[in-house]
Amino acid sequence: MRIRHPSHRGDERPDLFERVAEKASHFTSSRAFFVLCFVLVANFLAMHIAGLSVGLELLAAGLMTSVTLLLLALLKNSELRAEHAVQRKLDAIAGALLAQAEGAREGKAFDTLRDAIRMDEQT
Numbered sequence: 836m837r838i839r840h841p842s843h844r845g846d847e848r849p850d851l852f853e854r855v856a857e858k859a860s861h862f863t864s865s866r867a868f869f870v871l872c873f874v875l876v877a878n879f880l881a882m883h884i885a886g887l888s889v890g891l892e893l894l895a896a897g898l899m900t901s902v903t904l905l906l907l908a909l910l911k912n913s914e915l916r917a918e919h920a921v922q923r924k925l926d927a928i929a930g931a932l933l934a935q936a937e938g939a940r941e942g943k944a945f946d947t948l949r950d951a952i953r954m955d956e957q958t
Contacts, residue, residue, distance in 0.1 A: 856912045863909060875899055 849857070862868055879895040927948040934944035 853912075853916075856909055859905075860909050860913050863906060872902065875902070 875895070875898060879892065879899065882892050882895060927944075927950070930944040931948040934942055
């Protein structure tokens with residue numbers, strides 16, 4: 836398996852991981868996820884205050900740690916996708932400006948710029 840930076844993947848169709856990561860990213864920014872995390876933390880605090888077994892506290896702490904690691908992975912994935920989108924738009928703007936400076940009013944540079952502007956509509 837070869838790991839490539841998202842900006843080097845071209846216009847490939849998103850794979851299963853990217854589709855799942857996108858849906859998970861939307862879920863983690865929802866109220867439902869906030870409530871779930873709040874309940875998890877409140878549960879941990881209640882177990883600690885009630886003096887329940889250390890095993891249960893470790894289980895709750897492990898769950899919170901797992902959620903934190905998953906969120907870190909989602910955050911990094913989202914960051915790389917945003918970085919790729921910004922870079923494509925900057926490249927398209929630079930190409931269109933260069934073509935305009937050379938006197939062109941239409942062409943591939945302007946089509947690329949149009950596609951880059953609409954790129955957010957596709958995701």
